[in-house]
Amino acid sequence: xxxxxxxxxxxxxxxxxxxxxxxxxxxxxxxxxxxxxxxxxxxxxxxxxxxxxxxxxxxxxxxxxxxxxxxxxxxxxxxxxxxxxxxxxxxxxxxxxxxxxxxxxxxxxxxxxxxxxxxxxxxxxxxxxxxxxxxxxxxxxxxxxxxxxxxxxxxxxxxxxxxxxxxxxxxxxxxxxxxxxxxxxxxxxxxxxxxxxxxxxxxxxxxxxxxxxxxxxxxxxxxxxxxxxxxxxxxxxxxxxxxxxxxxxxxxxxxxxxxxxxxxxxxxxxxxxxxxxxxxxxxxxxxxxxxxxxxxxxxxxxxxxxxxxxxxxxxxxxxxxxxxxxxxxxxxxxxxxxxxxxxxxxxxxxxxxxxxxxxxxxxxxxxxxxxxxxxxxxxxxxxxxxxxxxxxxxxxxxxxxxxxxxxxxxxxxxxxxxxxxxxxxxxxxxxxx
Amino acid sequence: xxxxxxxxxxxxxxxxxxxxxxxxxxxxxxxxxxxxxxxxxxxxxxxxxxxxxxxxxxxxxxxxxxxxxxxxxxxxxxxxxxxxxxxxxxxxxxxxxxxxxxxxxxxxxxxxxxxxxxxxxxxxxxxxxxxxxxxxxxxxxxxxxxxxxxxxxxxxxxxxxxxxxxxxxxxxxxxxxxxxxxxxxxxxxxxxxxxxxxxxxxxxxxxxxxxxxxxxxxxxxxxxxxxxxxxxxxxxxxxxxxxxxxxxxxxxxxxxxxxxxxxxxxxxxxxxxxxxxxxxxxxxxxxxxxxxxxxxxxxxxxxxxxxxxxxxxxxxxxxxxxxxxxxxxxxxxxxxxxxxxxxxxxxxxxxxxxxxxxxxxxxxxxxxxxxxxxxxxxxxxxxxxxxxxxxxxxxxxxxxxxxxxxxxxxxxxxxxxxxxxxxxxxxxxxxxx
Numbered sequence: 127x128x129x130x131x132x133x134x135x136x137x138x139x140x141x142x143x144x145x146x147x148x149x150x151x152x153x154x155x156x157x158x159x160x161x162x163x164x165x166x167x168x169x170x171x172x173x174x175x176x177x178x179x180x181x182x183x184x185x186x187x188x189x190x191x192x193x194x195x196x197x198x199x200x201x202x203x204x205x206x207x208x209x210x211x212x213x214x215x216x217x218x219x220x221x222x223x224x225x226x227x228x229x230x231x232x233x234x235x236x237x238x239x240x241x242x243x244x245x246x247x248x249x250x251x252x253x254x255x256x257x258x259x260x261x262x263x264x265x266x267x268x269x270x271x272x273x274x275x276x277x278x279x280x281x282x283x284x285x286x287x288x289x290x291x292x293x294x295x296x297x298x299x300x301x302x303x304x305x306x307x308x309x310x311x312x313x314x315x316x317x318x319x320x321x322x323x324x325x326x327x328x329x330x331x332x333x334x335x336x337x338x339x340x341x342x343x344x345x346x347x348x349x350x351x352x353x354x355x356x357x358x359x360x361x362x363x364x365x366x367x368x369x370x371x372x373x374x375x376x377x378x379x380x381x382x383x384x385x386x387x388x389x390x391x392x393x394x395x396x397x398x399x400x401x402x403x404x405x406x407x408x409x410x411x412x413x414x415x416x417x418x419x420x421x422x423x424x425x426x427x428x429x430x431x432x433x434x435x436x437x438x439x440x441x442x443x444x445x446x447x448x449x450x451x452x453x454x455x456x457x458x459x460x461x462x463x464x465x466x467x468x469x470x471x472x473x474x475x476x477x478x479x480x481x482x483x484x485x486x487x488x489x490x491x492x493x494x495x496x497x498x499x500x501x502x503x504x505x506x507x508x509x510x511x512x513x514x515x516x517x518x519x520x521x522x523x524x525x526x527x528x529x530x531x532x533x534x535x536x537x538x539x540x541x542x543x544x545x546x547x548x549x550x551x552x553x554x555x556x557x558x559x
Numbered sequence: 560x561x562x563x564x565x566x567x568x569x570x571x572x573x574x575x576x577x578x579x580x581x582x583x584x585x586x587x588x589x590x591x592x593x594x595x596x597x598x599x600x601x602x603x604x605x606x607x608x609x610x611x612x613x614x615x616x617x618x619x620x621x622x623x624x625x626x627x628x629x630x631x632x633x634x635x636x637x638x639x640x641x642x643x644x645x646x647x648x649x650x651x652x653x654x655x656x657x658x659x660x661x662x663x664x665x666x667x668x669x670x671x672x673x674x675x676x677x678x679x680x681x682x683x684x685x686x687x688x689x690x691x692x693x694x695x696x697x698x699x700x701x702x703x704x705x706x707x708x709x710x711x712x713x714x715x716x717x718x719x720x721x722x723x724x725x726x727x728x729x730x731x732x733x734x735x736x737x738x739x740x741x742x743x744x745x746x747x748x749x750x751x752x753x754x755x756x757x758x759x760x761x762x763x764x765x766x767x768x769x770x771x772x773x774x775x776x777x778x779x780x781x782x783x784x785x786x787x788x789x790x791x792x793x794x795x796x797x798x799x800x801x802x803x804x805x806x807x808x809x810x811x812x813x814x815x816x817x818x819x820x821x822x823x824x825x826x827x828x829x830x831x832x833x834x835x836x837x838x839x840x841x842x843x844x845x846x847x848x849x850x851x852x853x854x855x856x857x858x859x860x861x862x863x864x865x866x867x868x869x870x871x872x873x874x875x876x877x878x879x880x881x882x883x884x885x886x887x888x889x890x891x892x893x894x895x896x897x898x899x900x901x902x903x904x905x906x907x908x909x910x911x912x913x914x915x916x917x918x919x920x921x922x923x924x925x926x927x928x929x930x931x932x933x934x935x936x937x938x939x940x941x942x943x944x945x946x947x948x949x950x951x952x953x954x955x956x957x958x959x960x961x962x963x964x965x966x967x968x969x970x971x972x973x974x975x976x977x978x979x980x981x982x983x984x985x986x987x988x989x990x991x992x
């Protein structure tokens with residue numbers, strides 16, 4: 127039976143799929159097989175793959191050496207693949223009805239690149255399809271779906287600090303542990319944090335950044351999150367580490383955030399807000415910062431131009447999520463309050479590297495995860511982690527860090543010098559100097 | 560008679576205004592004077608000024624110590640000021656019917672800040688009024704209006720290299736000369752120029768950057784400009800400096816640019832393109848870069864959100880110009896071709912510093928400029944330079960440097976380390992490393 131293999135990770139120990147094709151004996155003849163393989167190959171375009179059919183035949187449509195083999199275990203799934211490739215492929219892969227041998231990431235990257243080319247270029251602005259609004263209740267449900275899978279699960283493959291967002295690798299060879307610390311320091315430097323300042327963090331995960339800012343930069347942090355399990359973990363950690371007087375973790379929706387504070391920071395939350403609520407988020411940042419002063423940083427997965435979310439990801443992994451283009455974020459969140467964009471950095475390749483590290487660790491623990499959640503879960507998460515890595519490599523997804531300030535505030539950094547982005551030198555009123 | 564004074568520059572030697580108020584003897588009584596002063600004061604809001612009327616009376620409406628005195632030399636201009644402050648004030652100032660004693664920049668900055676506050680905040684996106692299209696003929700006319708005033712004029716107050724765009728001051732105390740060189744080096748580093756690469760520059764002024772890139776980074780440059788006098792100067796300089804085989808100056812519209820090249824760079828041209836032609840500019844960049852590769856940098860005056868151009872500036876100084884918000888530029892130029900934004904830096908305060916240096920030099924040469932173009936010209940340019948400095952200080956104008964690359968290209972810098980923004984290390988294919 128075909129099994130998945132990844133660089134530097136043991137082959138996944140295949141088990142019986144949870145949705146076994148029970149009547150797989152009822153196999154169509156080879157003429158139909160060849161026809162469907164041709165159709166499927168057309169869908170894949172120039173992606174260099176070998177297609178293996180249930181009758182044992184192999185097809186290499188592009189003529190180029192394939193980097194992966196796609197095994198279709200039941201021809202009856204092919205029409206669904208041809209109709210709606212994204213969801214159908216994801217579901218078939220989860221169920222073990224499609225398998226990929228070889229380099230899954232390289233295969234998916236080629237697929238993303240092919241899709242981006244097929245989108246073509248033109249002057250029209252693409253309109254995203256996914257625009258449904260996240261209410262407070264649905265937001266809580268959506269976040270619970272993903273982030274409350276249990277700390278034990280995330281501890282298996284995240285870094286020691288449990289940071290579940292893009293890391294920053296000063297050198298490409300850095301470890302994940304080092305890169306997550308470097309990311310937190312980078313954010314603090316971009317924000318020019320000064321001891322005693324008040325910071326709000328919207329969406330704080332397991333609290334690593336909030337605690338880091340308080341410990342290493344002497345600020346006071348109020349951090350919001352609607353994942354109950356994460357908040358409990360963060361509070362315990364703050365207590366253990368003696369930071370309870372300087373970091374408050376609040377189990378509440380970002381819409382209830384109150385200021386005034388000096389700094390607003392949000393890492394990896396905007397993707398869960400949804401475009402219809404960007405105005406609300408902008409309003410909350412505006413309210414949280416004092417008049418004429420204050421600054422902030424938004425770190426989020428985005429796009430080079432508006433595009434719909436993968437429907438399989440929306441359905442199975444991140445319900446209600448949407449990675450915006452810079453223009454969607456800026457027009458929705460920052461422009462209505464005339465916030466001034468000071469700095470944007472795109473860390474796309476750093477997220478690809480982060481996901482490679484996560485996937486390697488995940489694969490090493492695949493046996494444990496299978497025992498926790500079953501085979502279908504492991505296959506879904508493998509596809510999500512590999513597919514996301516591929517999307518960042520192909521340029522289908524971006525990672526933006528955007529630093530902004532009140533438009534009228536001249537207490538902004540003079541240059542980026544001193545490392546990071548905004549440098550070590552404290553900001554001063556340079557405007558009138 | 561009232562005269563203008565600036566920090567560290569001699570008082571401007573006042574002469575008879577070119578449009579003298581010939582019948583100024585026909586002066587309204589003091590009751591009307593007080594009424595008009597009150598109306599004018601209401602327009603100025605909390606800007607701390609003293610208003611002086613032709614009858615010698617002085618009014619300090621805010622009660623705070625005034626930073627400047629506005630002298631209204633003919634009450635008959637007040638109704639026009641009340642109706643359309645921007646154009647009317649500019650024209651009255653040019654004509655010498657209004658004078659400002661004290662700190663002109665501080666007065667204008669307070670005025671800008673007051674206008675920004677009056678705009679208010681809200682979720683609606685402001686729509687800019689100035690949307691007229693620049694045809695090739697009108698573009699040439701507009702550019703001629705400003706840039707063909709004569710090299711002798713610009714040589715009086717620009718730096719040695721004749722760079723007429725925002726400089727970059729590694730330290731706030733740097734000289735203008737040093738800051739213009741630092742700006743050119745910053746741009747080269749952000750672009751990671753490598754010897755032998757081909758570069759197109761759209762809108763090249765007197766050619767300083769094109770020559771700098773060729774000399775210090777070994778690239779081959781084709782530079783476009785529709786200011787005939789600037790192109791002649793640049794060609795002569797290339798010849799004198801032995802760079803003629805590596806830099807070609809083309810007297811042509813950016814719409815005729817042809818590639819393929821590795822790098823597209825444009826400094827201070829986008830403001831003259833106009834939103835209706837952003838799609839054309841994007842198309843031209845797309846055509847100029849090879850498929851799947853290439854990068855670029857756009858450096859332009861912008862806004863925190865869309866706003867109409869000052870009508871006086873549009874009429875008298877920069878016809879057809881428009882500083883866009885980041886979203887207007889990105890949606891018009893970059894998104895249609897899915898270019899990936901890698902880096903944005905806002906150098907607003909550096910432009911304020913640049914303008915301060917220009918204004919100081921301009922004031923030192925005001926006598927010469929008056930002999931060249933007359934008093935009204937000097938007053939108009941003083942208001943333009945002081946008003947622009949004030950607009951950057953108040954946050955009404957921004958200066959954005961945006962680095963972008965083909966969305967699918969993984970030959971992008973890994974980090975910003977190594978100084979500047981994108982560092983000294985050559986870019987490499989990090990995506991698949």
